Amino acid sequence: MCVGMGSFADPLEAQGLAHFLEHMLFMGSSEFPDENEYDSFLSKHGGESNAFTETEYTCYHFEVKREYLKGALDRFSQFFVSPLVKAEAMDREILAVDSEFNQVLQNDTCRLSQLQSHTCSQGHPLNRFTWGNKKSLVDAMGSGVNLREEILQMYMNNYHGGAMKLVIIGGEPLDILEGWTMELFSNVKSGPLLDMTPKTDMPFWKPGKLYKLDAVRDVHILYLSWTLPCLHKEYMKKPEDYLSHLLGHEGKGSLLYFLKAKGWVSTLSAGVGSGGSERSSYAYIFEMSIHLTDSGLKNVFEVIGVVYQYIDMLKQSEPQEWIFKELQDIGYMEFRFAEEQPPDDYAVDLAENMLFYSEKHVVCGEYLYEAWDPELVKHALCFFNPDNMRVDVLSRSFDKQSQAIQREPWFGSQYIEEDIPSSLIESWRNPVQIDANLHLPRKNEFIPGDFTLRNANSPRSSSEDNPRCIVDEQFIKLWYKMDMTFNVPRANTYFLISIKDGCSSLKNSVLTELFANLLKDELNEVLYQAYVAKLETAISVVGSSLEIKLYGYNDKLPILLSNILSTFQSFSPKTDRFEVIKEDLERAYKNTNMKPMSHSTYLRLQVLREIFWDVDEKLEVLMNLTFTDLVKSLPMILSQLHIEGLCHGNLSEVEAINISKIFRNTLSAQTLPEEARHGDRVICIPNGTNFIRSVRVKNDLEENSVVEVYFPIEQDTGREATRLRAITDLFSSIIEEPYFDQLRTKEQLGYTVDSSPRMTYRMLGYCFRVMSSKYSPVYLQSRIDNFINGLSTLLDGLDNETFEHHRSGLIADKLEKEPSLSYQTGDYWSQIVDKRYMFDMSKLEAEELRTMQKADVIAWYNTYIRSSAPKRRRLAIHVYGCNSDIAELAKLQEQSWTVIDDVKSLKGSSQFYSSLC
Ligand SMILES: [Zn+2]
Structure with a gap:
C-alpha cells in the first residue's frame, strides 16, 4: 500500500513526523487492538512485513503464506481504517526511530544527503530532517506540540482512498482477491485524487x-x-x-x-x-x-x-x-x-x-x-x-x-x-576546446539478437532433474542443467578457478586480490558494454580461488567468456594502473570493518577459520608491495589452475561443453593437483567452553555496539545431517519473532535484533545478534542470556497449533519454487561451492520436517543451547561502541567466559575439523 504522503509533509516544528506516523500506524487497530497481533500473525504463517517513508509517499507491505492472505489483509486493512496510535506505545517507538537514525549516523551517503537538505533553500520542502530522531520528536513535544494530535491530524488529512495505491498478489482467482479488497478496504474513507503534477520550480540550492x-x-x-x-x-x-x-x-x-x-x-x-x-x-x-x-x-x-x-x-x-x-x-x-x-x-x-x-x-x-x-x-x-x-x-x-x-x-x-x-x-x-578523446560511444556489439529457447525440443519430464556433471576432466569439471522452468533466453555460468597457493601466505592473498582487481580494470570497457546489454560479469576472490560469474542473455555469453579468459591468459599489468588499483585496494582495506555489524562478522570468522588474514596486516603488506612483486607473482597465479563450473539456463549440452573447451583452449596452465587445492578448516571449540572476544569499534565516532553470540552445532556432513539442519531451521522459525518482540519491541535495546542459523564452511551454527547505540555489550549479553534461559519455558509452553503452523510454514518454505532462474542458479551454486552437491537439499529437509515433533526441538535446545547443555559451546563477539567502556569486560571474566586476547595463539593450540570444502 502506497499512500501519497511522505516526509515533505513534515511540519517544521516536528521533523520526522511522517516517518514516526509510519511506525505508529502498526500499533494496533480498533478491530485488532493488540499491537503485536499483525507481526505475530505474519510470523506464525511464514510471513513478514516492512514499511518505508519516502519524500512524497509512504509504503507498507507484507508477505505471508498463500492460505493466510485474507487473515493478514484483514489485520493490514484496519491500519488504514481505524489505527489506534496508542499513546502508551509512543515513547517506545520514539526510541525505535532514534535507534534507526543511529544506524545511519556514520553513513557518508546519508550525511551528504542531509547536508544537501540542510543547505537547501529555506521554505523548500527538501529543507527538512526526514529521518527524525529522539531529539527532533522530543523537542517538538517540549515546545508544546502534541505529537499524538499531530500524527492523527496528518493521518486524517492524508490517509484516504484518493491517495492510496494498493497492490495484492495472491494465489486465489482475481474475483476472489477483488472481493476481499472490497470487503476489507471499503471502510477506508474517500478523498480527492492525488495531485502528482509538477510543483513550482523553486530553486533547491544557491548556485556557484x-x-x-x-x-x-x-x-x-x-x-x-x-x-x-x-x-x-x-x-x-x-x-x-x-x-x-x-x-x-x-x-x-x-x-x-x-x-x-x-x-x-x-x-x-x-x-x-x-x-x-x-x-x-x-x-x-x-x-x-x-x-x-x-x-x-x-x-x-x-x-x-x-x-x-x-x-x-x-x-x-x-x-x-x-x-x-x-x-x-x-x-x-x-x-x-x-x-x-x-x-x-x-x-x-x-x-x-x-x-x-x-x-x-x-x-x-x-x-x-x-x-x-x-x-x-x-x-x-x-x-x-x-x-x-x-x-x-x-x-x-x-x-x-x-x-x-x-x-x-x-x-x-x-x-x-x-x-x-x-x-x-x-x-x-564555455569550454575553450573539447579534447579529441571525448566522443560518443561505438555501437554496442553485445546486444543480443538470438532469443530462441534451447529446450523447445526437450522432453518436459526432465524438468525435475538436477544439474549433472557433463565434463569431468583433471583440469575442468563442469555441472550442467538446461532450464525447463523459466523459459527465458538467459544463462548463468559460474566458475571457481583454484589458484596455486592463492591464499597460502599473507603476501599471496594480497597479490591474488591485486591481480583480480587489475584484471577487472583491464577488462572494464568490455565488461561494461556487455553489462549495458544485460550480460553481467562478477569477478571476486573467494579463499584461494577466483570466482567468475557471467549471467544474463546467453546469446553473446561465449564471446564474452573468450574475451575474459584471453585477457586473463595474456595479462600484463601496467605500472600506472598498478599504482591506481593499489591505492584503491588500500582504501578498501582501510574502510573494512567500519560498520560494527560487519566488524563483528569479520571477528567471528577470524576466530572460526584456520586461514584468515587480518586486514590490517594485509594493508601493511600492500603498502610495501611494488610493481615488480606483482609481475613476479604472475607465474604463480597462472601456472597451475583447476576449474569447477556450472552452466544453468538456456544452453544446450553441446553449448555447455563448448564453454568448457573455451577454458581448455585459452588457458595454458597445468592442472592444479587435488591435494594442492585449498580446503577451509573450521576451529573445533571444546564442549563447555565459552570464548569471548571484545574489541572497540574501528570508527571512533561510532556509537553502536554489537553483540553476536554464536553457538557451533555440528559439522554438516551432508545427507546424514539433513535432520539436524531441519531442526535448526525449525528452532529459528519458532524463536525469531519472540526474540525480536522481547529484545527490540519490549526492551528497545536497538534497531537490529536478529537470530538465525549460520553455515560456515560446512559448520552448522546458530547466532543471536543485537546492535545497540544505548547499551553496553555486557548488558546486551545479559539480555540475550536471559532470553536464551527463558526458552525452556517458551518451548514447553508452545501449543500444538502454533508448533504446527511453524512446521508447515517451514515445509512450504522449503518446497517453494524459486521465483527466477538466478535464484535457482544460486541454490545450485552454493551446493557446488560447499562441495555438498545435494541439489535436492531443501526437498529432503522438508521430508524430515514432516516427522518432526516439538520434543525434537526441545531435545536440540537441551543439547546445544541451554545453559549447562552437554554440547553447548559459545563464541561471543563484543564490539564496543564509542560510548561504552571496554573495561566492563572484567565483569564477564568472573563468569564462565574465556577471553580471547590473541587469536593466533588460540588457533595454534586448537583442534580443527577436517575440511569438507
Ligand atoms: Zn522506520
Whole structure:
C-alpha cells in the first residue's frame, strides 16, 4: 500500500513526523487492538512485513503464506481504517526511530544527503530532517506540540482512498482477491485524487557553491548535481536515461575512460536516482558521483572542466536516434523476458508505479522508450550548466583547522561552504576546446539478437532433474542443467578457478586480490558494454580461488567468456594502473570493518577459520608491495589452475561443453593437483567452553555496539545431517519473532535484533545478534542470556497449533519454487561451492520436517543451547561502541567466559575439523 504522503509533509516544528506516523500506524487497530497481533500473525504463517517513508509517499507491505492472505489483509486493512496510535506505545517507538537514525549516523551517503537538505533553500520542502530522531520528536513535544494530535491530524488529512495505491498478489482467482479488497478496504474513507503534477520550480540550492564534507570512510568522492524540471509525465521518452547512458558510459570516448587514463578517477556513475528526493514533483536531480584518486582530488576543478567539455560535445552534436534505439531494444527485451522477483518486492514496485504511470503502463512503464524526442533531450541538456550545478566533495582530507567549518545540526558532520571562483564557472560555461578523446560511444556489439529457447525440443519430464556433471576432466569439471522452468533466453555460468597457493601466505592473498582487481580494470570497457546489454560479469576472490560469474542473455555469453579468459591468459599489468588499483585496494582495506555489524562478522570468522588474514596486516603488506612483486607473482597465479563450473539456463549440452573447451583452449596452465587445492578448516571449540572476544569499534565516532553470540552445532556432513539442519531451521522459525518482540519491541535495546542459523564452511551454527547505540555489550549479553534461559519455558509452553503452523510454514518454505532462474542458479551454486552437491537439499529437509515433533526441538535446545547443555559451546563477539567502556569486560571474566586476547595463539593450540570444502 502506497499512500501519497511522505516526509515533505513534515511540519517544521516536528521533523520526522511522517516517518514516526509510519511506525505508529502498526500499533494496533480498533478491530485488532493488540499491537503485536499483525507481526505475530505474519510470523506464525511464514510471513513478514516492512514499511518505508519516502519524500512524497509512504509504503507498507507484507508477505505471508498463500492460505493466510485474507487473515493478514484483514489485520493490514484496519491500519488504514481505524489505527489506534496508542499513546502508551509512543515513547517506545520514539526510541525505535532514534535507534534507526543511529544506524545511519556514520553513513557518508546519508550525511551528504542531509547536508544537501540542510543547505537547501529555506521554505523548500527538501529543507527538512526526514529521518527524525529522539531529539527532533522530543523537542517538538517540549515546545508544546502534541505529537499524538499531530500524527492523527496528518493521518486524517492524508490517509484516504484518493491517495492510496494498493497492490495484492495472491494465489486465489482475481474475483476472489477483488472481493476481499472490497470487503476489507471499503471502510477506508474517500478523498480527492492525488495531485502528482509538477510543483513550482523553486530553486533547491544557491548556485556557484562548493561544499566540502568531512568523510567517515577513507574516500574522495565528487558529486555534481543538476536540477531538472519534474519529468514524471515524460516516462515514455525518458530523456534523463539517454543522458545518463552517455555521461555514465565507460567505453572508449567516455568521460570515465578519459579521466581514468589521467589517473584521476576510479569509478563514475551518472543519472537520476530512484529515491524520492531525486525524483519528486518539485524536480529531478541528475547526479554524477565520481570516485577520485589522491591525484584526482588535487585536480578536482580540472575534472569538472572535463565534464563540461563532454557536456559541450553533447550540446554540439545532435541527439542520436540510434543510441535511443539501443536503449529501446534493451528495454523491450528486458520487459519481454523479465525475470520474476520475489512477490513482496514486486508488489512494492507496482504500487510505486501506480503513483507515476498511467493505468495501462503500471506493469511496463519502467521499460518503455516509446517515443524519440530529440528536442526534449536538447531541452534537458540546457539544464547542464554551471549556474545550475551544486558541487559536493566528500573526503577525509578536510582542513580541520579552517575557520569556515560549520556543523550540520542533526548528524553533526563538519562541512565548509565555499564560493567557486567566477572565472572557473565561466570556463566551464564555455569550454575553450573539447579534447579529441571525448566522443560518443561505438555501437554496442553485445546486444543480443538470438532469443530462441534451447529446450523447445526437450522432453518436459526432465524438468525435475538436477544439474549433472557433463565434463569431468583433471583440469575442468563442469555441472550442467538446461532450464525447463523459466523459459527465458538467459544463462548463468559460474566458475571457481583454484589458484596455486592463492591464499597460502599473507603476501599471496594480497597479490591474488591485486591481480583480480587489475584484471577487472583491464577488462572494464568490455565488461561494461556487455553489462549495458544485460550480460553481467562478477569477478571476486573467494579463499584461494577466483570466482567468475557471467549471467544474463546467453546469446553473446561465449564471446564474452573468450574475451575474459584471453585477457586473463595474456595479462600484463601496467605500472600506472598498478599504482591506481593499489591505492584503491588500500582504501578498501582501510574502510573494512567500519560498520560494527560487519566488524563483528569479520571477528567471528577470524576466530572460526584456520586461514584468515587480518586486514590490517594485509594493508601493511600492500603498502610495501611494488610493481615488480606483482609481475613476479604472475607465474604463480597462472601456472597451475583447476576449474569447477556450472552452466544453468538456456544452453544446450553441446553449448555447455563448448564453454568448457573455451577454458581448455585459452588457458595454458597445468592442472592444479587435488591435494594442492585449498580446503577451509573450521576451529573445533571444546564442549563447555565459552570464548569471548571484545574489541572497540574501528570508527571512533561510532556509537553502536554489537553483540553476536554464536553457538557451533555440528559439522554438516551432508545427507546424514539433513535432520539436524531441519531442526535448526525449525528452532529459528519458532524463536525469531519472540526474540525480536522481547529484545527490540519490549526492551528497545536497538534497531537490529536478529537470530538465525549460520553455515560456515560446512559448520552448522546458530547466532543471536543485537546492535545497540544505548547499551553496553555486557548488558546486551545479559539480555540475550536471559532470553536464551527463558526458552525452556517458551518451548514447553508452545501449543500444538502454533508448533504446527511453524512446521508447515517451514515445509512450504522449503518446497517453494524459486521465483527466477538466478535464484535457482544460486541454490545450485552454493551446493557446488560447499562441495555438498545435494541439489535436492531443501526437498529432503522438508521430508524430515514432516516427522518432526516439538520434543525434537526441545531435545536440540537441551543439547546445544541451554545453559549447562552437554554440547553447548559459545563464541561471543563484543564490539564496543564509542560510548561504552571496554573495561566492563572484567565483569564477564568472573563468569564462565574465556577471553580471547590473541587469536593466533588460540588457533595454534586448537583442534580443527577436517575440511569438507
Ligand atoms: Zn522506520
